[in-house]
Amino acid sequence: MxxxxxxxxxxxxxxxxxxxxxxxxxxxxxxxxxxxxxxxxxxxxxxxxxxxxxxxxxxxxxxxxxxxxxxxxxxxxxxxxxxxxxxxxxxxxxxxxxxxxxxxxxxxxxxxxxxxxxxxxxxxxxxxxxxxxxxxxxxxxxxxxxxxxxxxxxxxxxxxxxxxxxxxxxxxxxxxxxxxxxxxxxxxxxxxxxxxxxxxxxxxxxxxxxxxxxxxxxxxxxxxxxxxxxxxxxRKTGFLAPTPIVSSTLGNGARVPFFINLAPNYDLTLRPAYLSRQGVLADVEWRHRLLTGSYAIRAVGIFENEPEAFNRVRPPEGYDDARGMVESVGRFSINPRWNFGWDVTLLSDRFFLEDYDLTSENVTSTFRTEAVSTVYMTGQGERSFFDARGYYFEGLSEADFQKHQPVVHPVVDYDRRFAGPGALGGEIGITANFTSLTREAAMFQPLGANSRTVTTPGLAADYTTCVSFDGDCLAMGLSGSYTRVSAEASWRRRFIDAFGQSWTPFAYLRTDGVWFSPSLRGYENAGVASFTGSEDDFYGRAMPAVGLEYRYPLAGRIAGGTQVIEPIAQIIARPNEMHVGQYPNEDAQSLVFDDTNLFEWDKFSGFDRAEGGVRANYGIQYTFNGDNGVYVHALFGQSVQLAGQNSFDERGLLNVGAGSGLDDRVSDYVGRIEVRPYSGLRLGARARFDRDDFSVDRIEADLTGRIGNLTTSVLYARLAPQPDLGFTQAREGVNASARLNLNENWYLTGGVALDIARYRDDPESGLSSDAFTSLVVGAGYIDECTSFTVALSSTPISGATTGDRYNRKILARLEFFTLGEVGFEQRLNQDGQDRPL
The missing domain is CATH 2.60.450.10 (Lipopolysaccharide (LPS) transport protein A like domain)
Incomplete structure (x- = not known):
């Protein structure tokens, strides 16, 4: 060898x-x-x-x-x-x-x-x-x-x-x-x-x-x-984890999803569910990814065997034993600056999702209050923005009447900023908005006993029609076609003098053209003529303004940090607002006077109203940045109408401005405070104080972040009564959620939305279950290979006022990492048996 x-x-x-x-x-x-x-x-x-x-x-x-x-x-x-x-x-x-x-x-x-x-x-x-x-x-x-x-x-x-x-x-x-x-x-x-x-x-x-x-x-x-x-x-063809179903209205059964991997960029998911009382619920979803984006289409439907199981006294419009849903979502990128897409949900009736406990991409919140369908296109430049979209709203609660919902076709927004030429300098802004919508039936809200109203039974809900307008009936939306074009050009430039004072002159010119064609057809629209007349009409409006903003930040070192005290003053001069209450108000219905809009040039939330008159806004701002990470920020101020008509006292068709704190010549006080004692924890509050006795008319307070092993978010709000807007009682509530890590694997979690006003109005009854508008408690375990969660939830049945008003469920989910998961969901109450419909 x-x-x-x-x-x-x-x-x-x-x-x-x-x-x-x-x-x-x-x-x-x-x-x-x-x-x-x-x-x-x-x-x-x-x-x-x-x-x-x-x-x-x-x-x-x-x-x-x-x-x-x-x-x-x-x-x-x-x-x-x-x-x-x-x-x-x-x-x-x-x-x-x-x-x-x-x-x-x-x-x-x-x-x-x-x-x-x-x-x-x-x-x-x-x-x-x-x-x-x-x-x-x-x-x-x-x-x-x-x-x-x-x-x-x-x-x-x-x-x-x-x-x-x-x-x-x-x-x-x-x-x-x-x-x-x-x-x-x-x-x-x-x-x-x-x-x-x-x-x-x-x-x-x-x-x-x-x-x-x-x-x-x-x-x-x-x-x-x-x-x-x-x-x-x-992605691989095969069965997904099944879900058992036990329900008094649906029967016993199971949902067995099957995923079909047709190609790397498109697939099909079948989620059929057999229900012993209602039959087979078909559910199919197609997803497709392309070079520029992706889209998905989902269809769900059933021919019910026992529709009477839902015990509806008056079925909703379009309701029969054939029920279903079609929804689609699309997201596409035309180029790095332009995108378009859609979110569309079409339902046979507004209770389908709740009855079959289905989720939808476009339904707002777990309470299923409405389905919002939209088609849109957006563009984003370095200093410009464009957005065009149409809307279709479908109400999902028992109180909704679909004819009240507008079809928006479309709403377009454009904004561009660029440097002012030559000696003018500063910044020039161009803002434009186009809104066009149609509503089939007017929506009114009576405020007092003096308003003459007629309640007419509809197919699924009662609605109110005002036969005359005497100041005690609000026109939430008028029937007919409404189109408005708005454009605004603005200029501003900041100067800083040798003392560090900041002077910012500004000016703007806004013009609006409004066309409204009222619809008087149908007994539900009998009161429209009392608000805007019965003829088609066109209105033009112009609002020029000039103003000046002054700031003087004073900085210094104190208590291991840097503090800045900044007085702020602003004055705006313009003519009185034109055509108040002569045409619908669709996008300026919400007015909340607080710290966020104290120094806004126009405090209305939309384009349908334009603030007028001479107004001064003033306040003081304080900021502290500690060397150890402590952060404190506060603002306090007030607004005064110096001359001309106060737009917030001219309430139009909706009493916008009433109870806002701006409806008198001297406004209420507004302020905010934010404290961050260390990174990861934030405490904040904003409030409006009565100008006469400094009582709190509105307050919002929140706490978010981590405290040891506890991660929490708490929001508290209290709003004083606003009878001119239909709120005769104070509104008060708490929304809180938390997660407590017991150790590196086990945790507890929970959330609650509490209507304190219900308890306050009847304290002798105690904190009844009606005060808990939603409640979730749960526990879980997670490690590198396993996760397990169990939760008990109680959420409102949309619009329910009597009988069984909450859906109570227990949910459990067990996942073995890479091997699969199994879930279980069971309603604890006898769903549907006592619903008032």
Missing amino acids: RVLTARRRDGDGRVTVGLARMALATALGVVLLHAPAYAQGADPLASQVSTDPNARLLVEADELVYDNDSNTVSAVGNVEMNYDGRTLQADRVVYDRDTSRVFAEGNARLTQADGTIVVGERFELTDDFSSGFIDSLRVEQPVVEAGRTGTGRFTAPRAERIEGRQVVFQRGTYTTCEPCAENPSRPPLWQVKAARIIHDNVERTIYYENATVEFAGVPVAYLPYFWSPDPSVR
């Missing part, structure tokens, strides 16, 4: 060989270089990245031995081979040139470029890794799913690789749980044990035969056969 031995050349035992000069390098290089390339994560034993033809193989070992008699090449003792990001380590690596097989023995460990680690006591593989055996196999494979990262772990006493396609783990286990650091022999939180686990890297599927699911070492489920996608697969 003749043996050639390559001894170590230096102190660290390293021998570097070129690919073409050493038989061992050539032979073992075949193993690392020429294994088939698969998609990342598809096969834990395959080469997972393409090789670099210019890469060099580095071999480190105590000895390199070439045996001519046995025709083998060996690396012996602390073997480490590195090539193109992959590393093979073992006590001994042997390449048999006669059989073209590679043997890696003694603590063999292969680390792939993507981080996958394959460990075995002995590797016996063909030189291209296509077939062979591995003893005492352990595989650790990085996985990413839904933004989470983890490690998939396969173990088996023996594994076989078959023709580069499959890896068969005999008596294998799979889990994504970390082994216990203190006791590695302890079973993981969950694992799957199977007689055989077959990892098919072509189908990218893992098959389990005679499998048992263990939780904390205890078998909890036996499955003779099932399969799951490879952990690297994000």
